[in-house]
Amino acid sequence: MGTYKIVTYGCQMNVHESEKLAAILKGQGYSPVDRAEEADVVVFNTCCVRENAERRAEGNIGALKNLKAERPDLILAVCGCMTQQKGRAEALLKKFPFVDIVFGTYNIDEFGLYLQRRRGGEKKVLQLWEKEGPIDESVGYDRSGGVHAYVNIMYGCNNFCSYCIVPYVRGRERSRKSVDILREVKALLDGGIREITLLGQNVNSYGQDLTGEPEFPELLEQVGDLPGKFRVRFMTSHPKDLNERVVRVLAKSPNLCNSIHLPVQSGSSEILRRMNRRYTAEDYLAKVDMIRSALPECALTTDIMVGFPGEREEDFADTLKLVERVRFDSAFTFVYSPRKGTPAAGMPDQIPPAVKKRRITELVALQNRISEQKAAALIGQTVEVLADGEDLKKKGFLCGRTEGGRLVSFRGDPALLGQFVSVRIQAAGLSALRGEVV
Ligand code: SF4
Incomplete structure (x- = not known):
């Protein structure tokens, strides 16, 4: 049929969904190529969590204008979190009228249909769902991670952290049935996969939207108990929801990695309150102590944001103090980026860029020093x-x-x-x- 190129921005969830897009494309006879210039279909699977990701996607879509003019048969599709924002898809089509197909996060399973419609002569396909639909188990994935595979256990998020766009573009929490998850993991292990990462925006609330389904600790245990030697990771955990039951299961099952990604975001309880994170710095530290007393060797990684509206020097100093105290193995560090439609974007006391830059530089230097020390401690082991x-x-x-x-x-x-x-x-x-x- 032809060739395709998928360009993916953002988190593991998007990377995994691009594997679904690849399966759909391959199912229609397309094969992958490395460069957009060689492709008959180019898909941009976008992210809108930070402004920078949106800018990069827009730049790359715009760069294909001439290619599309030379080859009108080239099909350009844009999907993902960016298109799911209110009014964004229409604005994108206005800015890039040469794009053929635009769809959102809720209807990714229907991409094959949109492709057929476009090939069938429909000039433009703009298809967005207002709301999340039921989970469709019929569309598979074309995985590209070698011996590693992502497995989604749930979609969406109910937390509404005040800076975050995700609940607006990914909808409320919807868990997959455990029987479907276990079947998928088993098939992957039988096929030679050796490391599984269970994915969800907040894996700890897995199953709470379903009746008669296990909660996250039980699901984790059931996955870890599948036969064979393999590794299981999971992400992301919300500090308010990660509990002792999860840690006990990790301690018991050899297939579950002693490694937890636990985004703290800030070391200041006041900033955490403004972020609507629903835990304090003290609560977070108590969770870390609980993890380390049960699993002293457990790797801990985190996400930290600087420059949230109203972050004073003393708030930032609290973040540095928390980082010194916890000594994370590594951290994803970010500068706060206002997202239209979120409460934080309208908050007073936005932090000037120069201050954000100084703080992120200081934070990165501290975390790098800790990461290096922790790495050096492994020499000889x-x-x-x-x-x-x-x-x-x-x-x-x-x-x-x-x-x-x-x-x-x-x-x-x-x-x-x-x-x-x-x-x-x-x-x-x-x-x-x-x-x-x-
Ligand atoms: S938990 Fe908070 S930061 Fe994470 S996806 Fe949900 S709203 Fe966003």
């Missing part, structure tokens, strides 16, 4: 690595991740790919460790 690819920067070397998620490069035969390998760590840097197979 033997860790288990799931070998998942060749190290493209070093001939003869493979790479993979530890249970805690650290990247390790080591000399090894490609026959080791897909296997768990014991590696003694010899050197440590901020982004990767180096070691030898023992």
Whole structure:
């Protein structure tokens, strides 16, 4: 039929949904290519969590204007969180009239239909649903992660953090049935996948919208108890909802990674209140203590935002203090970016860009120092690595991740790919460790 290129922005959820788009395209006979210039269909799966992601997507869509003029048969589609914002799809089509298909997050399963309509002669397909529909289990995924696979356990979010656009573009929480999740995970493991990441905006509220379904700790246990040796991770956890039951299950099941991503966002209880996070800095620290007393080796990673409206110097100092106290293994650090339609965008006391820049620089420097120290502490230790690819920067070397998620490069035969390998760590840097197979 032809070729396709999918350009993905944003989080793991989008990466995983692009795997669904790929399955739909392949189902219609298209095959993937590396460059948009070689493709017959180009899909932009967009993100609107930060302004920067929107700007990049717009820049890249605009860059295809001439290509589309040269090849009118080229089909350009735009979907994802950006298009689901109120009025955004229409504005996009006005700005980029050469785009053929626009659809939102709720109707991604119908992309195949829109493609057929466009090919059938319909000039423009603009299809957005106002509301989330039922979960469709019939559309599969064309996974691209080697021995690693994402598995969605739920969609949407009920939390309405005051800075976040996600509940407006992804709808309320909807959990998949556990029988469907377990069937999918089992099939992946049978097919050679060795690491599963269970995905949801707030995995800890899994099952609460369904009756007769397990809650998250039970689901996690059932996944971990499937036969064989493999790894299970999950993200994202909300600090107000992560509980001792989850931690107890992690401690019990060898297949569940001792690794938790627990976004703190700020170390100031006042800023957390304004963010509508519904926990205080003290609550967060109590959760960290609970995790570490049950699982002393558990890797902890986080998300931290600086420059939220009203963040005073003392609030930022509280964030630095919390980072020093917790000593995260790593952190995704962000500068607050106002999102139209969210309560925080209209709050007074927006922080000037220069102040945001200074704070993020200071925060990154602190976290890098901690991450380096924690990496250096692994030198001389033997860790288990799931070998998942060749190290493209070093001939003869493979790479993979530890249970805690650290990247390790080591000399090894490609026959080791897909296997768990014991590696003694010899050197440590901020982004990767180096070691030898023992
Ligand atoms: S928990 Fe908060 S930050 Fe996370 S997706 Fe929901 S609203 Fe956004």
